Amino acid sequence: MRIFLDTANIDHIRQAARLGVISGITTNPSLVSREKPADYRATIEEICSIIPGPVSAEVVVEEAQAMIEQARQISTWAPNIVIKIPATAEGLETTSVLAKENIKVNLTLCFSLNQALLGALAGATYVSPFVGRLDDIGHDGMELVKDMVDVFTHYQLPTQVIAASIRHPEHCVAAAKAGAHIATVPYAVLMQMIRHPLTDTGITRFLADWQHLSEQQ
16 A cells, blocks of 8 residues: 655655655645645645655636646646546546546545446546545445445456545554555654654663663773
8 A cells, every 4th residue: 555645735745755655645725725835836846846656636616627627737737747626527527538638537525435436437547535524424434445445456447546534543554454555644644653652662762771881881
């Protein structure tokens, strides 16, 4: 399973890139607005220059033709751009057009197996089930991830599943067990994945023991 970073924060992206474990970035209008970029295109282009893997940038219109035109424009910003398209009827129409033009699509805001299956059939490169938001309303978000992976595998569909709306490290564990191709995580969750109290205790003990040995020599 690959790990993407779910953010538009340039500093966090640079820091995560240095770890060598991030292979892509997902953004959305909410994440971008938090950073208050002076120039949206310049921000996305900078992200694409830091991370050579897929970088998802979302359309911000609703009608199919408008989405198609905006997606075509965004796709020219960098060779590793992926267009995030919402899982709607207009989104499916847009996805099918873009797929024929070899523009990669991440079908986002997926909350059902039906939406994911239709997205795959329309030619989406990725589908993004929002696990945390499903959990919020009492549904098992990770069960949906597993169902998507099982169906895509059974029918040999090339579309990959991105477990999105990840809230904590255990979501990443569950996504891996469910067979998700990718989990896209906030920076804070990535840092939580690295840490363990026993690691910290072990380091402290090793350093103390080494210091004690050094003092005896």
